[in-house]
Amino acid sequence: MLDIKDLQVEYTVPGGVARAVNKANLNLTEGESLGLAGESGCGKTTLGNAILRILPEGGQISGGEINLDGIDLVELSEEKMRRIRWKEISMVFQGAMNSFDPTMNIENQIAEAILIHQRDTSKETALERARELLRLCGINPLLGKSYPHELSGGMKQRGCIAMALALQPKLLIADEITTALDVMTQAQIFTLLRDMKRKFNLSMIIISHDLAVLAKNCDRLAIMYAGHIVEIGTIQDIFDHPRHPYVKGLLFCIPNFAGGRKIIAAIKGAPPSLLAPPPGCPFHPRCPISISECKTAAPQLLSVNTNNHSVACYRKDYKGVIWK
């Protein structure tokens, strides 16, 4: 359904050109949910925005393809892209708290998406649908008349999900949707998201840095590092048989309740600057098992089993202990 090939996104900034997404390859089948994890600044959000082609000023897609049901979104004109946005792919944004226009009540804002894409719908019908969507997302439809500042954070987030579902898209991109919410609300929002996914047979890309949340809500997981997708596979494959040293390190950092007391090791160093990335594998300066090959050419994302578990590492078959 969604097939991303060698996608590259660059930002032109005063210090030069930063490659925020580098040769990313991803695919997503219908009804599947993919988690996208990585630390701040690794290009998760940029990748999500690139799919909808709503990169901020200075950002552009400099190569690759984003195929949605065989149509390359990168090649589409702005006008055609506008028609695809929300209808085929919708998004729930990072900091959904501010995703509503403060001067419009929320049912009007949900109806807006319907009215823009389906010109022949009457305003009454659109508002009716908006209220129905609110009810579906667990908000009393009577609250549709409220302005955003009159709702709590969790309610606003539910409203955002209702808005994202307005045109029954095939793909929903959820970008850090629970970052500002407390744990209880977080759980409720994801329960809602799972229900909606089942109900509408949605495909989802869930962007988060919270591995626990992703493990619970996704079928597959992609880990990004400095603009590269370094490992991608099913939840079981990634959590039980990680291959990339960075992913192994990440998982090693998760404290284990059952597993007695131990000191958690951090990965030494910091992610590289995207303006001057190291040659070869971006992780090699921090990698304890890097070899000379790692310094010359970036490794390809290669399949390691029949389950589509792929890793971009020359040492993916290394069996020894890396982190302790």
Added chain:
Amino acid sequence: MESSRRRIRLQIHDLLNLWRVFRANPMGLIGLAMLAFFVAIAIFCPVFSPYDPRDTVGEFLAPASPAHILGTDQLGRDILSRVLYGTRISLLVGITAAAISVFIGTSIGLVSGYFGKAFGEVLMRFTDMFLVMPQLALMIILAALLGRSLFIIMVVVGVTSWPWMARIIRSEVLSLKQRPFVERAISIGCSDFYLIRKHILPNVMPLITANAILTIPWAIVSESTLSFIGLGDPTAISWGSILSGAFSNSAIILGLWYWFIPAGLAIVLLSMSFALIGHVMDEVLNPRLRKRGV
């Protein structure tokens, strides 16, 4: 047909809501009452004023008396009648000039803020050019060059007072453009025009309204200034021309306070009524400033 009727009903409903919030604020009501008073005078001044303001109806420079409550001026015209009639000019010039100013300022601010880049920069340098020119000097030059009619006074005041409005609107639009809800609107598939009309404009509306209402007293004072220094429409009766007459005939030295105090007070009170309304309108149009429970 049906839907347009419904839309009208919806708008009436919205207006009633605004009025409900406005009503809750005594300051706004005082301002509105003062404005209503002046508007009533402007409409009914032929009924209220004892004489025709253009006719010589008494002695020159007659002191206050029952026949001429505020006395007469150097041409023997009744000052009270002139002050009453002056309300018309002040309101007309104030509102029209402010409308011109707000229209230019808002358009330039919106366009340069939203479309940004080189085009916006050019527009802003143009705005800066107007901003650095002393307004009074510019007004005097324009009024002197273009002639002395009421229409020209309105245009001159309007054309010289928009730059700061454009700057305020632009900076607000620039900040709005970065907000997540604009990003969301773009991702929903809104066109530029739709986005400006439905999301940007309503969000700068409180700013526009408050500034528009605050531009009116500025325009009133500007008109008075131009009239005072003799650049106003010589045939128009305005508070500025009354003050000008009082000044050139040494009303202060002669102690004819009833000649200049009422006109001056009228300028102050009318300006104040707009300032009070402007303050409350800001609250009414900005849902976040509303008091809870209203």
